[in-house]
Amino acid sequence: MxxxxxxxxxxxxxxxxxxxxxxxxxxxxxxxxxxxxxxxxxxxxxxxxxxxxxxxxxxxxxxxxxxxxxxxxxxxxxxxxxxxxxxxxxxxxxxxxxxxxxxxxxxxxxxxxxxxxxxxxxxxxxxxxxxxxxxxxxxxxxxxxxxxxxxxxxxITRNAGIKMKDRMTQQILHVYEGPEFELLTDLQKEAIMATNFTISNENNRMAYQLIERIPNKLPELITSMVMPGTVQLTPAGKIIILMRDCQTTGGYPRILQLSEESINLLAQKFSQDTIRFSLKNYM
Structure with a gap:
């Protein structure tokens, strides 16, 4: 007990x-x-x-x-x-x-x-x-x-131990294209991949919001499925990364999807930490 x-x-x-x-x-x-x-x-x-x-x-x-x-x-x-x-x-x-x-x-x-x-x-x-x-x-x-x-x-006599590589300072988050990625302009895509984003004070088990904004004219969508690691772009240009306690549906464009490894890394970040996206292929 x-x-x-x-x-x-x-x-x-x-x-x-x-x-x-x-x-x-x-x-x-x-x-x-x-x-x-x-x-x-x-x-x-x-x-x-x-x-x-x-x-x-x-x-x-x-x-x-x-x-x-x-x-x-x-x-x-x-x-x-x-x-x-x-x-x-x-x-x-x-x-x-x-x-x-x-x-x-x-x-x-x-x-x-x-x-x-x-x-x-x-x-x-x-x-x-x-x-x-x-x-x-x-x-x-x-x-x-x-x-x-x-x-x-x-x-209860085990004596196991591991030597851990420091993951906590890693800033690169590997992402895949989301369902609405191709609705972005080339300038938006370039900005998202080139920006060092700062984690805002709005971060918890549901979602992490980023401070820097991406100019955006995409409208909200019909409510669609989302999941942990989904990256949403709001009409105001705010980026929201959904985490483990996130809702199951949402109406913002799903521009990216974090890899499982990157969800784990982001879970160790806090306010004012910086991250950067790196696009991967599904193949």
Whole structure:
């Protein structure tokens, strides 16, 4: 059992999301940086899609009321066990009564806590991911108690670790042409690919808005399907990049589509960070 002594700024339980529910208007949700979450699970011997704790900007304080094996991967939220610094990107053991907290990150904004065996929380519509209106709560709260699945004691002896290449400073986002890309003028296409865009203060699990604008006369469209990674261009020239909690339909032209790798990279960006698009072919 894990007891939440402090929830952090925006901590939630997430897995790989609710695939196959979008026709009912249910967002995909799930971990923002699926690459980091999968690695965290691998380090403790879980399936890659097992539910994890996602923390954003400020980590939680978690009291472990039973022994557990844990890993932390993503932005450099250095783990602190009972006041002593520990290491990221490796599996480590916690004893009954241990307090796990985190230093604030200096590179990236999201990291993932995986616990060997996984989290024993409710599955709603095929996923354990928290989302307002679907699950009872959308984030962790003080005094929440999270049950850990039973795991054989002899499996809590793992000593796995990885050496991570720094992904947090990468600025290039690889994109594909969206359904309305060819409606853009050549000047618009050139501007979109040549501009260093700045992330605005409007960034969250639903979408990231960019500060720089692209002159645009394209009208809104009949509502069409969108998905995480869809890049929309508004009539006012604002660029909006949809993320994991995005709506399932939208009416703005879908000019680009981020690769899965680039969605993971963007999930680690914050206000005033800069990005640049790089167009890829589907073949």
């Amino acid at each position: 894990i007891r939440v002594e402090h929830p952090g700024l925006y901590s939630s339980i997430q897995d790989q999301g609710r695939s196959g529910q979008q026709e009912y208007g249910v967002p995909v949700s799930g971990v923002m940086d699926a690459f980091s979450a999968s690695l965290a699970n691998t380090l403790v011997g879980n399936q890659q899609g097992e539910a994890v704790i996602e923390m954003t900007l400020q980590g939680p304080k978690l009291r472990f009321e039973s022994p557990a094996m844990v890993s932390v991967v993503g932005a450099n939220f250095t783990p602190v066990i009972n006041g002593h610094l520990n290491h990221m990107n490796r599996a480590f053991n916690l004893k009954e009564g241990d307090l796990l907290s985190f230093e604030r990150p200096t590179r990236g904004i999201r990291a993932y806590i995986a616990i060997a065996g996984g989290l024993n929380v409710d599955d709603v519509m095929g996923s354990k991911s928290m989302f307002a209106g679907i699950t009872n709560q959308s984030r962790l709260q003080k005094n929440d108690c999270i049950s850990i699945k039973n795991v054989k004691r002899d499996s």
